Amino acid sequence: VFQLSVPLNFLGSVYRELRQSLLDMETLFNLQKVNVTVKEVANPRPLALTKGGEIRFENVQFGYNTNRPILKNLSMTIPAGKKVAIVGPSGCGKSTILRLLFRSYDVQGGKIFIDGQDIKEVSLDSLRQSIGVVPQDTPLFNATIEHNIRYGRIDASPEDVRKAAQRAQIHDHISRLPEGYDTKVGERGLMISGGEKQRLAVSRLLLKDPPLLFFDEATSALDTYTEQTVMQNINSILKEKKRTSLFVAHRLRTIFDSDIIFVLRDGVVAEQGTHPELLELKGLYAELWSAQEVTLGQDPELERNLDEE
């Protein structure tokens, strides 16, 4: 009896952790707050990433209320393995695009394809397993820092947890805490700053290492220097592993090196191209860029990067 109970307990705890990590993703997208209407088709097939994760929006229409469309006729292709950014005025629907991809909501018109498969036709589980998100605000659990990062991948080794934290520029900070990785965080634990929270979220994502990575204002609370270092680490991982990544960003300096930048306005893609192409266009992007450029003079590192472009 004793011999049996050990593995059963172990399985029980793995099951609880698994459930918790699923809940985690749902919390991230505030699923509990919305009337969830997404349904699976009968006998859905798992998503097969046969082309390395190409994402295609075809005439997508969506609104949270029927009388107020957010995405009106959105078409765009995010090539597999590329770094892509979505920019545009506040409230234009950038985060909504990520929620549609995760199927927190379904499109009301048009289609979204991943590697040629309509995301409505594949199993929800396989879709969501393929996606990792750093959302605008990451919930932390009342658990240790180690656990909070490990939600990314519950079977990760302690070394992997630390490696992910290093790449997210939070390892040194954690190591200096009296209890290190055993420090409790969350509502009843250590108060941590918005920037530290974001870096924990990035650690979690790097540990999960999904084929599709979404960053929703993921570094907005970091200072310029830390933001650049975290971005450089993320960029080198994305390049090395050829992951498809989608960045929603206000600060254009975090995304100016993207392979493609989509500029959203009034529910459609108003402009698209690389940073130099969009500047050349002298449209909305060029306007946003010059509005932000005012602060560039204080940022020699960025100027150097731009010169190398």
Ligand code: ATP
């Ligand atoms: P920001 O840059 O300010 O983060 P965004 O471009 O990411 O904005 P979204 O968060 O996608 O914008 O929201 C698009 C619009 O939909 C906004 O006007 C927002 O107020 C509205 N909206 C977002 N979530 C909901 C919701 N759950 N119910 C109703 N309206 C919503």
